[in-house]
Amino acid sequence: MLAPRDTATRERKSLDGLWRFALDAAGRGRDQRWWMRELEGAREIPVPASYNDVYASAEVHDHVGDVWYQTVARIPERWRGQRIVLRFGAATHSAVVWVGERQVVEHEGGYTPFEADITDLVEPGDEVRITAVVSNVLTWHTIPPGYVVETPGGARRQQVFHDFFNYAGLHRTVWLYTTPTSFVEDVTVTTGLDGSAGTVRFEVATGGGEVEVAGVLRDAAGHEVARATGTAGELAVEDVRPWRPGEGYLYDLTVELRADGRAPVDTYSLPVGIRTVRVDGPRFLINDEPFHFRGFGKHEDAAVRGKAHDNVFMIHDFSLMEWLGANSFRTSHYPYAEEVLEYADRHGIVVIDETAAVGINSGLAAGAFGAEPHTTFSADTINEVTQEAHRRAVRELIARDKNHPCVVLWSIANEPESVTPESRAYFEPLAAETRRLDPTRPIGFVNVMLSTPDVDVLTDLFDVVMLNRYYGWYVNPGDLASAEAALDAEISSWVAAYDKPILFTEYGADTYPGVHDWVPAPWSEEYQAELLAMSHRVFDRYDAVVGEHIWNFADFATAPGVMRVDGNKKGVFTRERRPKSAAYVLRRRWHAGS
């Protein structure tokens, strides 16, 4: 799915700003058809934002169910004759949208975009009412999964199986945009490198009628490099300047549609980074050079705005990562805003792109998150309906992000059950589907603690081994010597079992900022720094360990619980992005390594 852009033939208009907002505590809005009129008793809400923390209201913060958003937008008169599309960057976790009195689209999945052609429903020059009902409910059949309980105290509560607050709402920009009636519907780009020769292959899908298609590649200075005609073509680039980690060199591919050889009826441009990625034994190669991942598992999370995309935090976070010498991150545990990937493209930051499939694991759900004991995969829990939602989540992630050079690896789940025949049956078709959808990138899933090579049944389906390991925290807390021995032993067992690259996608320790100790004890800043140093010492003994992503970049909000003090405190930065002592350990290591 293409990102909306202004081009010579297209215009976009952001609907961000203040919308009307109504909580639907009794769940009556759909029956009472609230989209038919102005929302009653509505308050104002910023879009984009999570709604949970915006008001001083426990009712809004803890709401489970539907909320309603409404705005009135004017369709520019100059858009007459154009195709007009309404696009939501994300509605967490599901939404139905009406334009005026007509339903135009519904969507499930809180972190991927959806859109509707509304040309026939609007009159250029006039205003139009746009209403969206957004639900934050997670069920056994959603990605991520969850279920709703009635508490003995009489409240509805969303049970989740993941360790971050269930922020909800319109988290990303809502766009109106135009295309001509014959239009570029989709573009798929793949690139190759052979010495100083680069190739850019493109495939274009068009809508709305017979046209000729051309692809024109320009370098960053705007000089034309190559051109080809046809819905699929290959462009040769001599003396190529590759996209590489640390240097996000981008070409521009402009796709032009022409009818009868005249001026283009539609043009669409997208940045293209020419690079290759592949796995060779235990090496992870970008442009055939070994790449070592240094960075973080992150979250889209900040005070008040919750999970809303925010350019200020985006640039600040990237700047802090650069300050530390990080070169990569994982979009744990869901696809991030498109702006984040576009920034990473431009700056040569490497991304592991993850679906929202977190919590497919009854062991963790019942232990850490207080869910009722259950079997992960069963007719009544995670079943083939969930698997279909998961397949859609993979499809939508790849459809949205396939053209980003920064994305070098798809992560299709975080810490799923991976030791039972049922988990194999569930994941085997999903791994195959991911490969079918994108044969150009390695794939992986993130392996949970205790799913060691002797019991794991999934790793052979994937290209890399991604490990979340908490030696020194959940295992051997306060005993770094034992933790070191256990971590070393586990890495040895993976190296013996698989000829694949090993990435540590999580390791770390909760650390309350300001707690200091002369004997490094859990929760102190010294302990976090020592745990990271211990882990690095062990990683450095193994060539197959090609990545270190600390959990987490910054402290983040979670559901309240006895394991969490005002959220998860494993950040190297506080939630306000102040460095803890560990930041300086990383800065020394990562700058020395670059």
Ligand code: GCB
């Ligand atoms: C994990 C999860 C992550 C948690 C983290 C923790 O393994 O992948 O979502 O936040 O552990 O801090 O417990």
